[in-house]
Amino acid sequence: xxxxxxxxxxxxxxISNDLKNEIFLFIRNWQKSRAWLMTRRKDSREIMRPVGSFxxxxxxxxxxxxxxxLKTKHIANxxxxxxxxxxxxxxxxxxxxxxxxxxxxxQAELMHDDQKxxxxxxxxxxxxxRGDAHPTDDTYKRILIKTRPQYLRxxxxxxxxxxxxxxxxxxxxxxxxSDESIISQLNDFxx
Amino acid sequence: MGEVWDKEKQIDPKDSESYRSDIxxxxxxxxxxxxxxxxxxxxNGQSIMRPVSTFVEDWHIFTISQHHQLKVNHxxxxxxxxxxxxxxxxxxxxxxxxxxxxxxxxxCEISYDQDEIADFFVRREKSTGQGDAxxxxxxxxxxxFKTKPTYLRxxxxxxxxxxVVYKDF
Numbered sequence: 459x460x461x462x463x464x465x466x467x468x469x470x471x472x473i474s475n476d477l478k479n480e481i482f483l484f485i486r487n488w489q490k491s492r493a494w495l496m497t498r499r500k501d502s503r504e505i506m507r508p509v510g511s512f513x514x515x516x517x518x519x520x521x522x523x524x525x526x527x528l529k530t531k532h533i534a535n536x537x538x539x540x541x542x543x544x545x546x547x548x549x550x551x552x553x554x555x556x557x558x559x560x561x562x563x564x565q566a567e568l569m570h571d572d573q574k575x576x577x578x579x580x581x582x583x584x585x586x587x588r589g590d591a592h593p594t595d596d597t598y599k600r601i602l603i604k605t606r607p608q609y610l611r612x613x614x615x616x617x618x619x620x621x622x623x624x625x626x627x628x629x630x631x632x633x634x635x636s637d638e639s640i641i642s643q644l645n646d647f648x649x
Numbered sequence: 650m651g652e653v654w655d656k657e658k659q660i661d662p663k664d665s666e667s668y669r670s671d672i673x674x675x676x677x678x679x680x681x682x683x684x685x686x687x688x689x690x691x692x693n694g695q696s697i698m699r700p701v702s703t704f705v706e707d708w709h710i711f712t713i714s715q716h717h718q719l720k721v722n723h724x725x726x727x728x729x730x731x732x733x734x735x736x737x738x739x740x741x742x743x744x745x746x747x748x749x750x751x752x753x754x755x756x757c758e759i760s761y762d763q764d765e766i767a768d769f770f771v772r773r774e775k776s777t778g779q780g781d782a783x784x785x786x787x788x789x790x791x792x793x794f795k796t797k798p799t800y801l802r803x804x805x806x807x808x809x810x811x812x813v814v815y816k817d818f
Contacts (some may be wrong), residue, residue, distance in 0.1 A: 460788020463715060492747060494733060496688070496696060504688060504696055504731050506752045507812070508804060510745055524653070540696050542686060544735055546746070553782070554702060556684060557737060561698040591745075595653045609695060623699070 466621050474624045477615050481624070482633045484615075485513040485543050485560060487644050488586055495521055495603075496540035497532035504540075505532070510591065511541060512582045515633040519562065519605045520578050522591070524598040530568065539566040539605050551613075551620035558614030562607050569602040578602050585637065656809035665813045668806045672813065675734065675803075676751050677705040679777040682738035687712060687794075688731035689723035696731075697723070702782070703732065704773045708798050708818040710753065711769060713782070716790040721759065730757040730796055742805040749805035755796040766791045 484491060493511040496504050507529070509521045519541060523530045533539060541564075545557040569575065583589035590600070610626040635643075660668075675683055685703040690696050699720070704711045710732055714721050724730060732755075736748035760766065774780035781791070801815040 460715075460786050462783045462786045463717060463789060489746075492735070492745075494735075494750070494752075496698075496731075503729055503754050503800065504690075505754065505800070505802060506688075506731065506733050507802065508745070508747045508750060508810075527657075538695065540688075540698065542698055542733060544684065544686075544737070546737060546748075554700060556700045559686070559700060561686075563695050563697060592653045598653065609697070611697060611699065613700060 465619060466623070468625050469616050469619075469622045473616060474626055477612070477624055478626065479633060479635060480615055481560060481610070481612050481626070482513065482515075482517075482635075483640065483643055483647075484545065484558060485511070485519070485562075486585070486640060487647055488512070488588070490548065490647060491543045491545050493521075494542045495529065496542070497529045498536040498538055499532055500535055502536070506542065510588075511543070512578070512586065514581070515635070517607050517629040517632070519564070519607070520582070521603045521605075522575070522578070523601050523603055525601060526598060529603075530601055533566050533568055533603060537565045537567070539564055539603070541605070545614075553621070556614065558612070560610065560612045562605075563609045564605040564607040566603050566605040569604055570599075572600075575600045575602050585641070656811065658811060660807045660811050660813050662814070665815065668803065668813045669815070671806055672751060672801070672803045672815075673705070673708070675736070675749060675806075676703070676710075676732075676753070679704065679779065682736060684735045684737050686733045686735070687720065688733070689720045690727045690729060691723055692726055698733070702779075703734075704769075704777065706772070710755065710794075710796040710798065711773075712794040712796075713766070713769075714792045714794060716792055718792075721792055724757050724759055724794060728757045730755060730794070732796070736805070743810050747805065747810070749803070751801060751803040753796075753798050754800040755798040757794050757796040760793040760795060761790070763791065766793050769793055
């Protein structure tokens with residue numbers, strides 16, 4: 459089409475595949491990126507708020523909520539969720555001067571089982587050093603929101619043309635990086 | 650309720666008004682430190698979000714698009730849209746590092762009227778220095794999204810992580 463459109467169009471699938479590890483590490487790096495979760499109300503309108511998030515190698519994303527939070531009710535009524543991740547304190551890309559960003563849309567499940575929640579904290583603590591964020595507050599029940607992705611759109615990752623969107627639609631192949639390699643690469647980013 | 654909940658519960662509506670001008674000023678910044686992302690919905694009911702430019706007048710949010718962009722079709726099919734405004738430069742208001750952020754849901758109207766769009770570029774240029782971002786690209790028709798807000802949720806303006814919510818604009 460035109461020059462503007464060409465600079466923004468989706469990249470080839472082979473490029474998206476090559477960038478999967480980098481996008482995964484970007485989402486996993488909670489110190490360098492911020493996450494917002496979208497849920498839907500009963501009237502189908504979306505709402506977003508900041509959350510903590512933890513992505514696993516099968517691309518599923520976990521967020522801890524409380525039984526009395528509205529987002530818990532929203533997901534019980536409508537399983538469609540979305541995450542926006544935005545990078546902080548890093549170089550920006552493109553003519554709009556944006557930081558790298560990722561949108562992921564998926565289907566969420568609420569996990570009420572205490573053992574599953576505990577397992578999630580254990581896994582997250584091993585990978586990031588963050589277990590239960592509020593270990594001394596016993597006034598609420600922890601619930602795990604587990605989102606399985608259906609669609610991912612990332613910008614700023616294709617260095618030749620950073621405004622072009624990277625789209626991932628197939629999440630059947632898990633990330634094959636070892637835990638040690640992930641931690642090592644995230645530590646490198648932190649330095 | 651508990652300690653965590655008390656730091657996250659909504660600000661009482663009668664106390665929310667004191668934040669209105671700060672929140673308006675925040676979303677009105679033209680992607681310098683405030684970044685904006687727009688959400689639209691596909692035909693299959695799935696939502697999608699991408700970075701956009703925004704210009705705000707009297708709480709209405711304006712974004713320029715191209716006639717062949719997917720988001721134009723999305724809005725034609727479903728005028729419910731959302732905007733996420735994020736502070737990419739300010740101080741964090743909570744331990745996870747979150748900075749000010751505002752979610753706005755609204756109803757979007759699409760304008761193809763090129764006179765109205767030319768007038769929009771003039772107003773935006775006067776206010777921000779940015780008129781038509783691609784004046785030499787004639788390969789597409791400019792389209793203007795005009796979103797009337799119906800719901801706003803802002804964090805980082807009141808104490809802790811307590812959101813301010815507006816439904817009246």
